[in-house]
Amino acid sequence: MRKAKQSWELVEDFMNGIEDPVEHIYKVLDSINRWESMVNAYISLESPDILVEKAEEISRRIRRGERVGRLVGLIVSVKDNICTSFLPTTAASKILDPYIPPYDATVVERLLREDAIIVGKTNLDEFAMGSTTELSSFGPTRNPWDLDRVPGGSSGGSAASLSYGGADLSLGSDTGGSARLPAAYTATVGLKPTYGLVSRYGLIPYGNSLEQISPMARSVKDVALLLDIIGGFDPLDATSLNVDSLNTFNSIKADARDLKICILKEMVEGADSPIDSMFWKIIEKLESEGANIEYYSLPILSKALPTYYTIAFAEAASNLARYAGIFYPTKGSSSSWEEYIGESRFKGFGREVKRRIMLGVYALSEGYRDEYYVAATKVRRVIRDEIVKLTSKCIIASQVSPILPPRLGERIGDPLKLYYMDMYTVVANLAGVPALAQPIGFHEDLPIGIQWIGGPLEESKLISIGLLIEDITGLGGVIVD
Amino acid sequence: MIGLEIHVQMSEAGSKLFCDCKANYRGMKPNTNVCPVCLGLPGALPVVNKRSIELALLAAVAFKCNIPKYIVFTRKHYFYPDLPKNYQISMYEKAGGIPICRGGYVKYLDVNSWEWRECRIRRINIEEDPGRTVYEEGGIVRSPYALVDYNRSGVPLLEVITEPDINSPREARTLVEYILLTLEYLGITNPRLEGVFRVDANISIEGGERVEVKNIGSTMDIEKALNYEIMRQAMIINSGSKVERETRHWDAEKGVTRPLRHKEYEEEYLYFPDPDLPPILISEDMVTKAKEIVLGFDIAILYENILKLGVPRDIAWSIVTIKPSLDVYIKTVKLGADPLVAAKILGIDYKGELKERNMDLYEYNNWPPPETVYELVRLVVDKIYTYDTVKGLLIPKIAENPKVDVRSILPEKAENIEDIIDSVIREEEKAVKDYLSGKKQALNYLIGMVIRRVGKRAVDPRVIREALENKLSKLKSSM
Numbered sequence: 028m029r030k031a032k033q034s035w036e037l038v039e040d041f042m043n044g045i046e047d048p049v050e051h052i053y054k055v056l057d058s059i060n061r062w063e064s065m066v067n068a069y070i071s072l073e074s075p076d077i078l079v080e081k082a083e084e085i086s087r088r089i090r091r092g093e094r095v096g097r098l099v100g101l102i103v104s105v106k107d108n109i110c111t112s113f114l115p116t117t118a119a120s121k122i123l124d125p126y127i128p129p130y131d132a133t134v135v136e137r138l139l140r141e142d143a144i145i146v147g148k149t150n151l152d153e154f155a156m157g158s159t160t161e162l163s164s165f166g167p168t169r170n171p172w173d174l175d176r177v178p179g180g181s182s183g184g185s186a187a188s189l190s191y192g193g194a195d196l197s198l199g200s201d202t203g204g205s206a207r208l209p210a211a212y213t214a215t216v217g218l219k220p221t222y223g224l225v226s227r228y229g230l231i232p233y234g235n236s237l238e239q240i241s242p243m244a245r246s247v248k249d250v251a252l253l254l255d256i257i258g259g260f261d262p263l264d265a266t267s268l269n270v271d272s273l274n275t276f277n278s279i280k281a282d283a284r285d286l287k288i289c290i291l292k293e294m295v296e297g298a299d300s301p302i303d304s305m306f307w308k309i310i311e312k313l314e315s316e317g318a319n320i321e322y323y324s325l326p327i328l329s330k331a332l333p334t335y336y337t338i339a340f341a342e343a344a345s346n347l348a349r350y351a352g353i354f355y356p357t358k359g360s361s362s363s364w365e366e367y368i369g370e371s372r373f374k375g376f377g378r379e380v381k382r383r384i385m386l387g388v389y390a391l392s393e394g395y396r397d398e399y400y401v402a403a404t405k406v407r408r409v410i411r412d413e414i415v416k417l418t419s420k421c422i423i424a425s426q427v428s429p430i431l432p433p434r435l436g437e438r439i440g441d442p443l444k445l446y447y448m449d450m451y452t453v454v455a456n457l458a459g460v461p462a463l464a465q466p467i468g469f470h471e472d473l474p475i476g477i478q479w480i481g482g483p484l485e486e487s488k489l490i491s492i493g494l495l496i497e498d499i500t501g502l503g504g505v506i507v508d
Numbered sequence: 509m510i511g512l513e514i515h516v517q518m519s520e521a522g523s524k525l526f527c528d529c530k531a532n533y534r535g536m537k538p539n540t541n542v543c544p545v546c547l548g549l550p551g552a553l554p555v556v557n558k559r560s561i562e563l564a565l566l567a568a569v570a571f572k573c574n575i576p577k578y579i580v581f582t583r584k585h586y587f588y589p590d591l592p593k594n595y596q597i598s599m600y601e602k603a604g605g606i607p608i609c610r611g612g613y614v615k616y617l618d619v620n621s622w623e624w625r626e627c628r629i630r631r632i633n634i635e636e637d638p639g640r641t642v643y644e645e646g647g648i649v650r651s652p653y654a655l656v657d658y659n660r661s662g663v664p665l666l667e668v669i670t671e672p673d674i675n676s677p678r679e680a681r682t683l684v685e686y687i688l689l690t691l692e693y694l695g696i697t698n699p700r701l702e703g704v705f706r707v708d709a710n711i712s713i714e715g716g717e718r719v720e721v722k723n724i725g726s727t728m729d730i731e732k733a734l735n736y737e738i739m740r741q742a743m744i745i746n747s748g749s750k751v752e753r754e755t756r757h758w759d760a761e762k763g764v765t766r767p768l769r770h771k772e773y774e775e776e777y778l779y780f781p782d783p784d785l786p787p788i789l790i791s792e793d794m795v796t797k798a799k800e801i802v803l804g805f806d807i808a809i810l811y812e813n814i815l816k817l818g819v820p821r822d823i824a825w826s827i828v829t830i831k832p833s834l835d836v837y838i839k840t841v842k843l844g845a846d847p848l849v850a851a852k853i854l855g856i857d858y859k860g861e862l863k864e865r866n867m868d869l870y871e872y873n874n875w876p877p878p879e880t881v882y883e884l885v886r887l888v889v890d891k892i893y894t895y896d897t898v899k900g901l902l903i904p905k906i907a908e909n910p911k912v913d914v915r916s917i918l919p920e921k922a923e924n925i926e927d928i929i930d931s932v933i934r935e936e937e938k939a940v941k942d943y944l945s946g947k948k949q950a951l952n953y954l955i956g957m958v959i960r961r962v963g964k965r966a967v968d969p970r971v972i973r974e975a976l977e978n979k980l981s982k983l984k985s986s987m
Contacts, residue, residue, distance in 0.1 A: 110551045118550070130544050132551060231550040236783035265555045265785050342783055345583055348594035349548050353656075368587055391778040396603055400780060404604070 030504045034101050034195040034249040035276070041089060041100045048089070048100030052082040055102045055146065058192035067168050068178075068187040070107045071114050072147035078102075081144050096141030097256060103138055104194035106185050107148035108155055109240060110229040111135055114145070118231045119163035120153045122350045122357045122375025132229020133264070134198060134240050134257040141256050146194055149184030153377045154347065155205055155233045157181050158448040161439050162379045169435070170212060171507040172474055176432040179209035179448075185243050186213040192506050196253050197243040202234045203335050204427070204452025206241035207464035211427035211476025214466040214505050216250045216493065217243045219452075221483050222459035223268035225254075226261030232346040234339035235266075237456040246503040247465060247493035251275040254486060273486050280498060281491035283316035287421040290320065293328035294425035294451050301470035306426050309467050309477060312499060321421060325413050328454060330406050335453035336446060337390050337403035343380075344387025350375060382442065407457050414458035418482035422492060425451050427464045427476040455480050463489040466502045510680050510734060511672035513708040514687060515665050517637060518563050519697050524662035525636045526554030526597065533659035534701060546636075546662030548593035553784050556581075560664040561788060562798070564608045564634045566694045567666055569798040570806075571629050573612030578787040579634070580606040585778040590639035590656050595778075598635035598667070603779040606787070607633050614670075615808060616686035620678060622821055624808075627683055628671035637663040640703075660703075666696070672710065677734035680709065681727050686807070688727070693805040693831060700870060709734055713741050716751030721765050724758045733758045737765055810834060817847035823855040832875045833859060839878035845885040849895070853884055857899045861907040876910040883914040893919075896970050925962065929975055932957045933983070944984050951976060 032040070040046035056075055063069060085100045105111065108118040110128040117123040131139070138145065152162040160183025161167040170178040171191040178187045182199030186209030189197050199206035201219035210217030218241055225240045232238070242253035259272030288310070295306065314320050352358045352371030359370030376384070390399035417423065428448055438445050455462035455478075462480045469475065477496065481488045497503040521531045527545035530536075544552035561579075568575050582605035585595040599607040609632035618625050639658035643651035668687060674680045684707060688699040697704060707724040711734060719741065724733050741751045756765040803809075807828060814824035814837070827837050833854045840850045858876075859869060867874050884902060887893045893902075897919070905917045933940055936957060943950040951973070958972050 116550075123550070126550075128544070128549065128551065130549075130552070227551075228553050229551040232784075234783075263555060264553050266553075266783075341780060345585060345595055345778065345780070348585055348587070349550070349592065351587060351594055353589060354547070354549070354592065364589065365587075388778060391780055393776055396780070401604065 029506055029508045031192060031245060031506045033246045033504050034098075034244060035252050037101065037195065038097070038099055042095075044089075048082040048086045049079065051100060052078050052102060052144065055193060055195075059146075062171060062191040062193060065169060065174055066171055066187050066191060067166055068149055068184045068191070068193055069104070069147040070117060070119060070150050070163075070165050070184070073114065073145065078144060078146060085142060085144070096143070097252070098138060098141040098143035098196070101143050101195045102146045103143045104146055104149045104185055104188040104197040105135065105138075106151055106182050106197070106199050108151060108200060108231040108233075109135060109198055110231070111145065111148065114148050116148065116231070117165075118154045119151045119165055120350075120375065120377070120380070121164040122371070123355055124164065124357070126355055128229075130229065132240075133226035133261045135229065137256050138198075143196070147188075149182070149188055149197065149199075151184055151205075152181040153380050154231065154343070155181040155200055155202055155238075156343065156379050156383055157439070158204070158208055158445055159433065159438055160184060160187075160209070161435060162377060164377055167435055170432050172213060172472060173432065175434050176473070177212070177435055177438075179212035179428070179432060181205040181209075182217070182241070182243065183209045186210055186215050186217070189213065189215045189243060189245050190507050195244070196249060198253075198257070199241045199243045200230055200238055201241040201452075201456065202238035202339060203456050204449045205238075206243055207427050207452050207462060207476070207478060208448065210243060210464040211466070211478075212432040212474060214469070214474035214476075214502060215243060215245050216247050216463070216465045217241055218250050218254060218464075218486065218489065219455055219462045220254060220258060220486060221268070221461045223266050224258045224270070224273070224461075224484065224486070226257075226264040226267050228261055228263040232342070234342045234456075235346065236342060237335070237339060245506060247463075247490055247497050248276065248503070250463075250493075251278060251490045268484075270484065273484065275487045275490045278487045278490040278494070280494040281488075283313050283318045283495065286313060286318040286492065288313065288318055288320050289417055289421040289423050290322050291328065291423060291425065292322065292324040293326070294423070294454065297450070298426045298429040299431060301431065302426050302429070302475050305468050305470065305475050306424075306477060309496065309499070310424060323417065325417075327406070327409055327413060331410060331454050331457060332446060332450050334403045334406045334410065335449070335457055336386075337399050338407060338457075340383045340387035341390045341400045341403075342387070344384045344391065347376070347380065347384055379439075379442070410454065411458040414454060414460060414480070415482060418460055418480060418485070422488060423480040425478045425480070427451060427478045431470065431473045431475070451478060459483065461486045461489055463493050465493050465496060466505065467496065467500055468502075509672040509712050510674035510677070511710045512668075512670045512674065512680060512684065513710075514668040514670075514684060514705060515637075515707070516668070516688065516691055516697050516699075516705040517701075518560055518664040518666060519701050519704055520695050521557060521560045521563055521664045523557050523559070525557055525560050525634070525664035526662055529662065531663050532701065533663065536659055538655070538657040538659060541659040542661065546592075547658055554597060554782070556785065556788060557664065560634060561608075562794070563694070563696045564632065564664075564666055565790065565794060565798045566802055567668070567691060567696060568609035568612065568632055569795065569802045570690055570694060571609065571612035571614050571632070571668075573609030573629065573632065575609065575790060575795060576606050578606065578789045579608050580604060580787050581634075581782045581785045582779045583782050586775070588638065589654065590641045590658070590661070592639065592658060592661060596636060596638065597782055597785070599633035600779045601631060604781040605779060607631050608790075614683065614687060614690075616683050617808070617811065617825065618679060618682050619825060620682070625679065625683075627673040630669045630671050632669070633667040635665050635667055637661065637665050666691070672712075677731040677738065680734055681731040684730055685727050689829060690807055693807060694802065709737075711737050711741075713738060713745070713751070715745045716741050717753040719751065719753065720755045721758050722755060722768065725760060729758065729760050732763060733765060736763065740765065814847075814851065817841065817851075819848060819851040819855075823851045826855040826859065827851060830859065830869050832870060832872045835872075836875050836878050836881060840881040840885070843878055843882045845882045846889050849885045849888050850881055852895070853881060853898070853903070857903055858907065861903050865907055867907065874907075874910060876906050880906060880910070880912075880914055894971060900970060925958075925972070925975070928961045929958055929972070929979060932961065933979060940980065940983070943980060951980075
């Protein structure tokens with residue numbers, strides 16, 4: 028384990044001439060060369076020549092004193108369910124391999140406008156449906172901290188690319204914990220923004236009403252830097268909130284004495300003991316420094332997981348209807364239309380995707396819709412109201428995952444065990460509120476994280492508390508050696 | 509019993525329902541009026557075109573609907589090549605969806621009996637049009653391949669669903685014509701654009717199940733298709749068989765309906781609110797504005813106003829059905845013109861002249877300014893020319909060039925026409941004799957002689973004929 032320079036520091040050093048963007052890209056490419064064959068964090072990588080050329084151009088512009096963007100020279104990896112017109116975008120599905128979108132996602136445009144260098148597209152569970160990044164048609168991503176274990180998912184490729192130094196910043200997506208769970212499993216930081224703060228235009232949809240593109244990095248301040256750039260109103264997304272980008276980067280470290288922290292019984296029960304003990308150690312530490320800790324119980328949260336999965340599967344079944352072998356690469360061969368689309372979908376989708384489509388169709392079917400989909404939306408409203416009410420008083424602290432990073436193959440055989448990994452994270456998606464996951468320590472060299480949940484648009488509060496925790500743990504910027 | 513589902517494109521909305529591509533795609537090369545949104549590419553998101561909502565609201569107000577506080581779009585799923593997402597963004601009254609209109613009615617004029625009838629509207633949905641599938645030779649059954657053009661994909665549609673209140677095929681046609689006219693007046697659609705509306709009809713006759721006939725593309729075909737269906741169903745029932753519930757396809761070329769699929773159970777569309785489109789508020793303010801606009805374009809009121817001026821109903825209706833003519837008519841009357849003469853000119857003779865010349869009745873530029881019509885009416889009312897002279901000599905010239913100054917085309921008055929006729933009768937003894945002895949064609953010769961003498965001072969030949977016939981018959985009786 029070593030500590031890398033944080034991205035915001037790198038930008039300053041590029042500007043001051045202390046660091047050179049060209050040398051930096053070579054360093055990142057070295058890490059990729061060293062790790063990638065073992066980790067498989069990327070589905071596609073930009074060619075090194077182009078990357079070096081871009082770094083050289085940026086370097087020249089800095090030397091000439093030209094105006095440059097806020098992410099100048101930083102190497103960013105982008106989850107492969109976010110559209111790029113210059114690299115294939117597959118959502119890790121065979122059905123989209125190789126699809127090159129004719130347009131860039133809004134977030135990608137915003138990165139490029141700030142002179143970021145996009146290095147490649149990261150691996151994920153197919154269509155972001157999974158919690159381990161094993162369910163990719165491009166093979167699993169391994170956890171750089173322990174190559175026998177998963178990095179979490181579905182943004183496992185993004186998290187892994189950060190933890191081995193294959194990128195400075197990364198864009199993930201989070202439908203039910205897909206950015207936070209990998210962050211916790213790789214000692215990186217992931218923030219699921221308030222629903223509508225970041226444009227979804229160009230994010231290949233899985234569960235539209237739940238998901239947000241999520242900044243990921245190796246430190247809290249870097250996550251803030253990235254969030255400020257991708258956040259803010261986008262006229263191309265009707266669910267985008269009519270707010271300017273937040274200024275979270277300038278948030279200052281919270282004072283423990285000002286903190287009001289709530290702990291929900293339902294969100295800390297059932298975790299494995301190393302996770303449990305490390306969580307309570309941090310809470311005790313904060314309390315000893317003057318934080319106000321309160322305890323609540325929200326029994327409705329026992330319904331969070333089934334509610335989440337019912338809504339996500341229903342939306343997924345609908346979103347994935349479009350892949351029928353007309354616009355997209357995986358085709359059928361039958362001359363009968365019905366058979367043709369059946370064939371293309373049979374060949375193109377993996378097993379978990381098929382399972383979720385079938386369950387989603389079931390939940391939306393006439394006669395079952397009220398019992399499943401409609402009922403889930405009602406429970407969701409109750410959960411959202413309760414969480415919004417509670418977060419108006421305090422920040423919720425919880426674990427990120429009830430278990431340590433599992434070994435490859437350990438979880439995916441049993442869907443219920445797989446879904447269980449998301450039990451603490453789905454609450455923020457159901458409620459549409461922001462949530463931050465960050466590392467608090469290691470158990471036998473395996474990272475453990477903590478989660479903070481705030482009220483709508485309270486990202487700055489989460490960043491402040493995150494800075495405080497980082498100060499306590501000293502884990503800002505850690506990288507696998 | 510007949511109920512209709514009328515799909516009308518809001519062709520005047522400017523852009524498609526959820527993107528900036530054009531709402532009117534006619535004349536464009538295939539697949540050039542498309543973007544990631546209307547192609548349903550992964551990650552592209554729909555954003556509602558406000559204009560379509562405003563226009564749909566006008567329709568909902570015009571048809572006296574219950575208008576909700578907010579509307580919710582739903583996804584309707586079915587797999588079809590011209591539906592790029594394999595779901596259509598539409599509306600539904602259940603599963604959390606809220607359509608723009610529930611429970612309205614249309615009061616429409618049945619021009620066959622000149623009675624007002626009423627048809628209840630069950631619902632109006634706003635939805636996106638799919639693309640268009642083109643089959644090469646052999647049509648849907650035999651064509652070896654199909655081509656899909658997505659230029660139409662995402663064009664805003666109104667789906668007007670009526671209750672089964674319609675009693676005859678003719679009534680169905682009249683109702684659709686009335687609805688289209690209303691939508692045209694409100695600036696929602698141009699009913700004359702190719703493929704701008706499609707009608708599905710549900711029809712059942714006593715003793716049989718309900719049959720749906722899809723794909724009716726013109727108002728004339730509504731009547732044809734329904735007449736065919738009534739005949740077909742009656743034959744089945746008379747032969748002792750049962751009319752089963754099914755969906756049939758109208759083949760306009762052959763003039764028959766063909767079976768499409770049996771409808772033994774409801775299709776499964778997996779309706780649910782589109783999570784990409786938050787509910788859209790319909791504010792009091794929007795409704796108030798819509799009401800004002802609708803009031804200004806209420807066809808019943810416009811029609812009744814003309815009747816009140818003493819214009820016969822068929823002429824009044826003839827004017828109302830052609831919006832440019834109504835506009836000119838109202839302005840002409842406002843200038844102080846005699847309403848009856850003006851109505852006759854615009855509702856019958858000018859319209860007839862345009863039709864004869866195969867000119868577009870709905871093109872504003874083909875109609876004269878109100879000042880011109882006013883002048884024509886004045887010429888008649890002040891007895892400067894007869895109506896027939898205006899009709900026979902002036903109207904054709906104006907139709908040729910509607911912007912022409914009437915004064916520049918006035919025929920010289922042949923004031924001594926009586927004298928000329930008298931002298932022709934005196935001098936053309938043989939022709940007169942022939943005519944009087946029964947050779948009717950001699951009259952044409954005499955008319956020609958009169959016209960020659962009148963010279964360039966053109967006079968309506970009908971006037972001459974009349975005067976000649978008069979004088980000759982007097983001559984005969986005095987003989």
